[in-house]
Amino acid sequence: MILATVSCPSGYSATQTAKCVDILSSLYNCGSVGFICSSKYRICSAGVCKTAPTTQLSGATFIPAWVGTSTDDDIQQVSLPVNVTLYNYSTSLVTVSSNGLLCLGSCTIAYANENLPTALVGGPTAFVFWYDLAINDGTGQMVSYSTSGTAPNRITGFEYYLSSTANPSSYYHFLILFYENLPNIVEYVYLEISDGESSAGPSMTYSVDQAFAVAYNTTLQFDTNAGTYIRLG
Known part of the structure; x- marks a missing residue:
C-alpha cells in the first residue's frame, strides 16, 4: 500500500x-x-x-474579577503604572476583554469577530486574538499583566491563557507587549494556539482563510504610527 x-x-x-x-x-x-x-x-x-503552560510574565497580577471563577464574554479595566501608546494615543487605563482584545478606549464583550474597523470599540484597540474565548475555573486559565524594568525602558505585558467556549479542552496562550521607549509599537506573541484549520485564520484577522495561520511562537510587531508590521518569528 x-x-x-x-x-x-x-x-x-x-x-x-x-x-x-x-x-x-x-x-x-x-x-x-x-x-x-x-x-x-x-x-x-x-x-x-x-x-498548565509555563507562565511567561514574571511577577504578574491576575485580573482580580476573574480569579476563582469561570468567565465568558467579560471586560475589566486595569490601571497601569505607565502609559501604553497606540496610534499616538497614550493612557494608563486599559480594558481587557476575555475574548482576546485589549482596548485603550471603550471595549466590547462581543465574541464574534468582524471586519475592521468596527463600531464595537471606540479608540485604539489591540486585536491580538478576537475569538469566542473563556476562562474555566480550576484549570489554571487566567489573564495576567505586569510592568517590568525601570523608566524610561519599562515593558508592559498582558498574558492570556484561555480556552475556546466551544471546545474547553483546547487552549490559547499568547502575549501582548508594550515598550515604554518605543511608543506606538505593540507585539503579539502567539505561544501556543489550538486549532490549525482554516477557521483559525479569520479568527485573528491577520491571515484570513489560511490554515495554520498562527504558528507556534509567532511574534508580530506592529508600528501603529507607520501602519506597518513585521513578523519576528
Missing part, C-alpha cells in the same frame, strides 16, 4: 493518512502522533503533558 505524503508546518506531524496533526498542544498527539496524555494532565504544552 502506498501512503500519501503531505508537508506539515512546524509544530505539526503527518499521520499515515497524510493529515497534519498538532503535536505541540494536542492531548491526543502530544509530542508524537498518537501519544495520548493521561487523565491527570489538562493540556499538552510544547509537546509535553502538563497541568
Whole structure:
C-alpha cells in the first residue's frame, strides 16, 4: 500500500493518512502522533503533558474579577503604572476583554469577530486574538499583566491563557507587549494556539482563510504610527 505524503508546518506531524496533526498542544498527539496524555494532565504544552503552560510574565497580577471563577464574554479595566501608546494615543487605563482584545478606549464583550474597523470599540484597540474565548475555573486559565524594568525602558505585558467556549479542552496562550521607549509599537506573541484549520485564520484577522495561520511562537510587531508590521518569528 502506498501512503500519501503531505508537508506539515512546524509544530505539526503527518499521520499515515497524510493529515497534519498538532503535536505541540494536542492531548491526543502530544509530542508524537498518537501519544495520548493521561487523565491527570489538562493540556499538552510544547509537546509535553502538563497541568498548565509555563507562565511567561514574571511577577504578574491576575485580573482580580476573574480569579476563582469561570468567565465568558467579560471586560475589566486595569490601571497601569505607565502609559501604553497606540496610534499616538497614550493612557494608563486599559480594558481587557476575555475574548482576546485589549482596548485603550471603550471595549466590547462581543465574541464574534468582524471586519475592521468596527463600531464595537471606540479608540485604539489591540486585536491580538478576537475569538469566542473563556476562562474555566480550576484549570489554571487566567489573564495576567505586569510592568517590568525601570523608566524610561519599562515593558508592559498582558498574558492570556484561555480556552475556546466551544471546545474547553483546547487552549490559547499568547502575549501582548508594550515598550515604554518605543511608543506606538505593540507585539503579539502567539505561544501556543489550538486549532490549525482554516477557521483559525479569520479568527485573528491577520491571515484570513489560511490554515495554520498562527504558528507556534509567532511574534508580530506592529508600528501603529507607520501602519506597518513585521513578523519576528
